[in-house]
Amino acid sequence: MPALPRPAFGPGSRYTARAATTRSRPARHTDVAALTRILTGRDLWLARMLYEHRVLTTRQIADLAYLSLRSAQRRLRSLHQHAVLDSFRPLTQTGSAPEHYTLGPAGAAVLAAHAGCDLADLGWRPSHTGRIAYSPSLSHDLGVNELLTRLAAHARTDPGVGLTLWLSERSCARRWGDIIRPDAYAHYRDGQTLLPFFLEYDTGSQPLARVEAKLTAYAAFTTTTTGTRPALLIHTRTASRDQALRRRLADTARELHLQVATSSADFTTTHPWGPWWAPLQPGAHRTTLSRLATLWPGLTPAAGLEPTDADTALTLPVPPLPPAAEAGP
Known part of the structure; x- marks a missing residue:
């Protein structure tokens, strides 16, 4: 992913996709078929989580799916290397912000393949990470x-x-x-x-x-x-x-x-x-x-949660935690 221009003022001036320029990637992204050999159930769950919730920090991902921050960082670096994930780091007045992860191009391609749709139908664009990083709602x-x-x-x-x-x-x-x-x-x-x-x-x-x-x-x-x-x-x-x-x-x-x-x-x-x-x-x-x-004993769940014929693999709810067998290192 090329470096993103940073505005001189306004919401976008606070953020930059620094990880994209400091971490090396192959000239061409790994193809989807090749990714089937390296992606685990937890990796696929994380891709779906980032599609659903747009952005998660390293600490948030570690809390949900890993035994330690170090093991999370190691796996996230690997997924970034294969373009399954993209990332950026907000600029702060003092100190250093954590890495913020989003869905990368290869990850979007994998999800589209699983859903049986085109990448365009997924709603993912090459500017996906930049839009999130510069969003005033971040x-x-x-x-x-x-x-x-x-x-x-x-x-x-x-x-x-x-x-x-x-x-x-x-x-x-x-x-x-x-x-x-x-x-x-x-x-x-x-x-x-x-x-x-x-x-x-x-x-x-x-x-x-x-x-x-x-x-x-x-x-x-x-x-x-x-x-x-x-x-x-x-x-x-x-x-x-x-x-x-x-x-x-x-x-x-x-x-x-x-x-x-x-x-x-x-x-x-x-x-x-x-x-x-x-x-x-x-x-x-x-x-x-x-x-x-x-x-409040009269509380009941909201209607409209049951799957319908209009649902796809990407519109069904994502489990808040990864597959139990893989929620470790």
Whole structure:
């Protein structure tokens, strides 16, 4: 991949695809047939994850699929060498940012072959990594993925607890975009307790009135779709923004009969399953995700999750964790 030009100002000025210029690659990408000899089930799972969720950091991939950061780095370098993955590293004011991985040209070709479609039908373009690296929504997308990666990876240290389903914003839009457009949809399971939820990842850039207007859409979704009643989790950047949202949304959520809980990055940085979520109810205390499910016994998964004839191998949900037999070195 050639070096990407970096604008002098604006969102794109903060990022560059440095890995593409510092890591050697063969002049011609490995063909798909040759890749069948080296790609494992975990590699194919990672390609699907990056197609679904667009970008993941080295640490996020390691938490989901490897026993150590070193083993993850070693395999990711190999996949980058074969153009299965592309990568870039955001520029920071101080220190060094982690590598950010995206789907590479060979990886896209493999997924297209598995789905029985052309590369163009996949929606992948040679500018794929550049568009992600320069996107003004990169920080938002990484925040969503960081929160849900930690929830999914929790199952590796505490079996039976973690995500059993994780849909990206794009997958949510494909299913429910005519009514709602959440940042993600997921199922969090703790033993026999299930918390189905939509996620709104609030960066503080939208006026409170616009966030409040989204509640009307979620209420319409739960009332017009039979047997559907997921929770709505709103994650914010700061505790002050969290409090502002709670003051603005509490009455609306009650009138619309929505089950809503909020938290912020001031609490949920490393253990988002912990007691950091406060229901939008007077006098509510912060509690765990598992406890939310017991406080709201009427919750049910969203409709529209069942496979249909229109689904392909690329539109079906990707398991949040890789094949169990390969979730090691």
